[in-house]
Amino acid sequence: MDMTVIPTVIPTVLPAVLPAVLPMTGLDLDAHSLRAMRAVSELGSITAAATAMGYSQPAISQLLKRLEQRLGMPVVERVGRGVRLTEAGRVLARHAVTVTTALDAAAGELAELQGLRAGRVRVAAFPSASATLVPQLLARMAVSNPEIGITYLEAEPPEAVAAVRENRVDLAITFSYPGDRDDPHPGSAQGLRHIALCTDEMLLVLPNGHPAAATKQVELAGLAHENWIGGCPRCRGHLLQLCDQSGFVPRISYETDNVAAVLGLVSAGIGVAMLPQMALGSALASASAYPGVEIRPTVAREHRTVHAVTAVGGERMPALAAALAQLAALTGGGSAG
Template structure:
């Protein structure tokens, strides 16, 4: 004969059997579980009826587990210990004592936003492990789609036709952290270097130093508004390299303020606002349910405190 156990064997029954094994009495089990003795007795009777097996036998005023009860008690130790461990882990997550966050961000953020975030996380939430990889916005969105990262810090320019925050990011949560000013970088001896605001149209005959494809596209768009196509003679994503090329009178450039936050301005270069003015927006991309995960919610909250003024973005 094959015994078919009721699949509704519940955790409460398992806890009761373990408590009886530890206390030796139903009264003691009820006391340790915080229930009344009749409630425990009735629950035990219903469990025995479902299983078709007795779990305890009475011996005077105490009870003794039957063979079936001993089997269940033996498994109960493993089951309840695992549940307690799971509850502890969940409490750690909820209390931000543990958790993991996988972050991606663009190169400029590697020397500005990311170090500040890592320092804040280590100070405020030392139990959360934050890993980081560098990726341009399109790659970061793709990594998010693949489930390889949890959060991405990205950027976009107004009017960018290939903006990765459009169709490719559909279904994801996108919020703007801050918007930063774009500036031109000129050799200190340039005729327009003394102007408080430089008219980009006055740089129509200059050689330009361009950056990543998105930054290059933005430069083309601004110059188009100013009425000319720029002569792009050099390309580099390295802001320090751009500054030193400009200081050597190799060309002129357009950079976001964030790229200048950790770079040393050489004596031979100056930074000026320009007209027509332009800017760049810094975004945070996450899944729609990210804020329900305590470690991700904490990271998002910290990123929202790192506003543009923290990076010296208003100084000319």
């Protein structure tokens, strides 16, 4: 074993930990109390925090009571049947995210030094990744790291990013739209580590025989008078932005986030749509499933960017690092933001 790597644990972890753990001379804060503060802050109640941490509700209450005795000031206050953080509690909860993540990363590095390669990775990803990226990731991990357990939750990007913040998942696979002023991803992922994995081209879905399908690439402005099949109001923002840039407001006559339903409607000549290639790839697995549909790129080759999002420092945990390495190999990505 090369022991020269051991010193890297201390300079990596201590700068993040010490300012939060020892903000006042002689203050003694333990990791359990900080984890409890983080859980109460993120989940909104002592009962929910206890459930998430696997403790009883009285045990969490006792942790907070001991913490208040050490501080000499309250960290929570009763509001009806629930609690809310005091100013001191908010300070501790804010720092607890950095501290507990750093401690988890330190434990991961130490485990790696000891040769303990087993672990788990909790993954969340958007629906169209469920049939494409996620199965491939699981298959690769089963071969390269069979000792690492992986759990999976399907969630849209805002919920997946929130799950990373709340420590319910370790890795969120998300997407964003470059140049979209209304895209919530940059703001929601602020303060987290996000890695660009690949681009996913946005493609037009046209009925068979549509005049625009006669060209290899389609000008979006030429579809200004069509009936459009759009996603839910939260999901159609990018389409509205692109159409606005092309000088028109799309007439969204039908609304569904079900890719198979979109293809069925287009195949029946009901309207036109725009879908990510990743979603289309899974829906069009059978070439004969939708014979009335033609797929064309836009002239501008519109796309979305697929990201991996983790807590800052989380990549130092061996199990998560292995999953990120396999994702990077799978997509050809890996640039951190």
